[in-house]
Amino acid sequence: MAAIELAGIEKRFGESHAVRGVDLAIASGEFVVILGPSGCGKSTLLRMIAGLEAVSAGTVSLDGVPMNGVEPGRRGCAMVFQNYALYPHMTVAENIGYGLRVAGVPKREREARVRSTAAMLDIETLLDRRPAALSGGQRQRVAMGRAMIRNPRVFLFDEPLSNLDAILRQQMRGEIKRLHRELRTTSVFVTHDQVEAMGMADRLVVMNAGRVEQVGPPADVFRRPASRFVAGFIGAPRMNLIDAAVTAEGTLAVGGWRPCDGLRFRAAAGRAVHLGVRPDALAPMPPAGGGPVFTADLVEDLGTEIHVHARGEGIDLILQRHADAPPIDTSFAVAIPPRAVHLFDAETGLRIEPDAAETLRQGAPAWDARRHSSI
Amino acid sequence: MTNRPRQLPVHAMMIVLSVLALFPVYWMIVTALKPETEIFSTALWPKAPSLENFGYVLEAIPMLRILWNTALMASATAAAQVLTGLLAAYALVRWPFPGVKLAQAVIGLSWLVPFQVTMIPNYVLATELGLRDTIAGLVIPNAAAAFAVIVFYNAMRSFPKEVIEAARMDGAGASRILWQIVAPNMRPALAALTVLAFISAWNEYFWPLLLTRHIENAVVQIGLEMFMSQEGNQWGPMMAAATLASLPILALYLVLHRQIIDSFMRSGLK
Numbered sequence: 081m082a083a084i085e086l087a088g089i090e091k092r093f094g095e096s097h098a099v100r101g102v103d104l105a106i107a108s109g110e111f112v113v114i115l116g117p118s119g120c121g122k123s124t125l126l127r128m129i130a131g132l133e134a135v136s137a138g139t140v141s142l143d144g145v146p147m148n149g150v151e152p153g154r155r156g157c158a159m160v161f162q163n164y165a166l167y168p169h170m171t172v173a174e175n176i177g178y179g180l181r182v183a184g185v186p187k188r189e190r191e192a193r194v195r196s197t198a199a200m201l202d203i204e205t206l207l208d209r210r211p212a213a214l215s216g217g218q219r220q221r222v223a224m225g226r227a228m229i230r231n232p233r234v235f236l237f238d239e240p241l242s243n244l245d246a247i248l249r250q251q252m253r254g255e256i257k258r259l260h261r262e263l264r265t266t267s268v269f270v271t272h273d274q275v276e277a278m279g280m281a282d283r284l285v286v287m288n289a290g291r292v293e294q295v296g297p298p299a300d301v302f303r304r305p306a307s308r309f310v311a312g313f314i315g316a317p318r319m320n321l322i323d324a325a326v327t328a329e330g331t332l333a334v335g336g337w338r339p340c341d342g343l344r345f346r347a348a349a350g351r352a353v354h355l356g357v358r359p360d361a362l363a364p365m366p367p368a369g370g371g372p373v374f375t376a377d378l379v380e381d382l383g384t385e386i387h388v389h390a391r392g393e394g395i396d397l398i399l400q401r402h403a404d405a406p407p408i409d410t411s412f413a414v415a416i417p418p419r420a421v422h423l424f425d426a427e428t429g430l431r432i433e434p435d436a437a438e439t440l441r442q443g444a445p446a447w448d449a450r451r452h453s454s455i
Numbered sequence: 456m457t458n459r460p461r462q463l464p465v466h467a468m469m470i471v472l473s474v475l476a477l478f479p480v481y482w483m484i485v486t487a488l489k490p491e492t493e494i495f496s497t498a499l500w501p502k503a504p505s506l507e508n509f510g511y512v513l514e515a516i517p518m519l520r521i522l523w524n525t526a527l528m529a530s531a532t533a534a535a536q537v538l539t540g541l542l543a544a545y546a547l548v549r550w551p552f553p554g555v556k557l558a559q560a561v562i563g564l565s566w567l568v569p570f571q572v573t574m575i576p577n578y579v580l581a582t583e584l585g586l587r588d589t590i591a592g593l594v595i596p597n598a599a600a601a602f603a604v605i606v607f608y609n610a611m612r613s614f615p616k617e618v619i620e621a622a623r624m625d626g627a628g629a630s631r632i633l634w635q636i637v638a639p640n641m642r643p644a645l646a647a648l649t650v651l652a653f654i655s656a657w658n659e660y661f662w663p664l665l666l667t668r669h670i671e672n673a674v675v676q677i678g679l680e681m682f683m684s685q686e687g688n689q690w691g692p693m694m695a696a697a698t699l700a701s702l703p704i705l706a707l708y709l710v711l712h713r714q715i716i717d718s719f720m721r722s723g724l725k
């Protein structure tokens with residue numbers, strides 16, 4: 081178990097700038113998930129922690145000891161690769177025990193440790209097989225065993241579940257978390273799958289284009305996304321993002337529409353912003369007043385929930401409704417509960433918080449978005 | 456199975472080709488078995504087959520000694536080419552440096568340099584080093600081969616990088632990774648290259664001709680030459696010696712033929 085500290089980490093591959101200044105401290109025993117779209121530099125960051133890739137700038141430290149220039153095998157990190165990367169010519173037992181063999185552990189002890197590791201992963205019956213004779217899920221377990229056997233200080237996972245089918249993926253997700261509860265080894269888990277990320281992380285690191293966008297517990301990242309990118313990336317269906325402007329009074333204007341009039345923002349008048357609302361926070365209501373009228377043009381019934389894709393006056397929206405909610409009219413207006421509003425600067429993409437004092441003075445209702453959505 | 460009628464012409468063609476390929480070998484053996492009187496007969500089997508040609512060969516030249524020399528020379532050459540090829544290819548794949556493409560091109564081009572160009576400098580060097588009339592002198596100029604580097608380079612490039620990285624995470628160093636992880640997965644390429652290098656060394660003629668002074672230090676191709684003369688060739692003994700010279704190659708092929716076919720099939724499918 082070790083604390084990891086990344087300070088000013090950069091990585092360039094010739095012209096391309098894969099990682100652009102990452103500072104991150106991971107506490108000992110923590111399970112951190114790095115989430116981001118494909119190509120954003122997650123693997124590169126992980127490989128720099130492992131030592132498989134040299135940093136272009138910055139320092140990687142484990143327990144306060146700088147690791148730059150230390151060989152991967154001497155950092156005490158173990159890695160599980162996306163395509164498992166088992167040694168094709170070795171049996172499962174030899175695969176799992178190879179690290180111990182390199183370390184010069186005597187054969188007898190090695191065999192005992194291989195057996196007990198295999199027992200933890202339920203693969204004792206496979207020890208004499210070669211990787212080619214294993215299923216994807218079994219290979220995954222062998223790869224886990226190979227990582228576990230040396231009691232590493234840090235586990236690094238690079239999208240280890242993405243080659244598995246949905247059921248197996250869910251099962252392995254549970255198993256990895258169970259192992260983490262038992263072993264308490266500091267873990268860094270890279271994925272592009274937000275469900276995986278939200279479900280597994282103690283702390284979530286959202287990356288985009290080589291930078292960290294936001295760090296925090298998954299629930300916080302979901303409830304208060306720090307940037308438009310995070311808002312759009314996390315949550316399914318995606319958060320609705322509507323082009324809007326801040327008025328002279330600090331309210332929001334979408335064309336002639338003044339949604340959530342009670343909210344006040346301290347931003348320059350005319351400032352272009354994106355108004356974000358999660359699909360489950362939008363409530364349809366009969367068309368009345370000045371708001372735009374939306375027409376549902378696609379209704380997806382997913383069994384547990386219904387997604388309504390609607391458009392009106394150039395705005396596309398998705399509404400998420402409970403499966404047992406009354407059917408929606410073909411034409412409707414929407415109410416945006418003030419508590420459900422996320423506002424982002426159109427230029428910087430950063431979150432703008434409502435001006436709490438000003439909002440209160442205007443007597444905006446303290447509307448609970450979650451309660452509201454379940455109407 | 457389902458289109459048996461269409462396979463018939465294919466099989467007929469393969470049989471014809473096989474006969475064409477095998478006939479010279481058959482003729483060599485038959486000629487070796489012919490007594491002097493029958494040597495120019497075109498009968499498919501001698502009237503009075505005998506082993507007298509083989510006896511003559513063993514008396515006229517130290518044939519067993521020569522076969523031993525050749526086996527030693529060919530094994531050492533093949534081993535050296537495999538070793539240097541593995542090391543060079545591994546370095547090129549794992550530590551690509553600026554200009555690695557150029558280095559590869561140069562290695563590839565060296566394959567095209569004809570023997571006649573390097574023959575004289577090699578001869579002078581071998582003489583200076585006192586390697587004339589030695590097995591080492593025959594092996595060292597052929598210890599590294601561009602062909603071997605290229606074959607291993609291609610085989611290693613398609614070897615998954617993550618597996619090497621997994622071994623690095625397991626603490627293995629560069630040479631351990633080569634011998635314990637990479638090389639064991641190169642079996643088809645290793646087998647094919649060993650055989651090709653061995654056979655080509657076995658068939659070497661000019662370089663041994665230049666270097667050899669005494670018949671006890673000769674290799675088989677030089678031995679065969681002993682039965683050619685201005686007054687005419689001794690066909691019977693020559694074919695007997697050629698038969699003896701082919702046996703080890705045949706044995707090698709029988710031992711490794713599965714890997715060889717495997718490897719050729721794979722490179723053909725790429």
Ligand SMILES: Nc1ncnc2c1ncn2[C@@H]1O[C@H](COP(=O)(O)OP(=O)(O)O)[C@@H](O)[C@H]1O
Binds near residue numbers: 093119120122123125
């Ligand atoms: N060895 C490399 N050489 C050149 N570019 C690379 C290399 N590895 C990664 N990159 C580039 O760096 C960026 C980040 O890659 P990566 O870390 O693999 O992304 P992710 O794992 O988030 O999908 C990508 O644009 C990729 O093309």
Ligand SMILES: [Mg+2]
Binds near residue numbers: 239
């Ligand atoms: Mg990746």
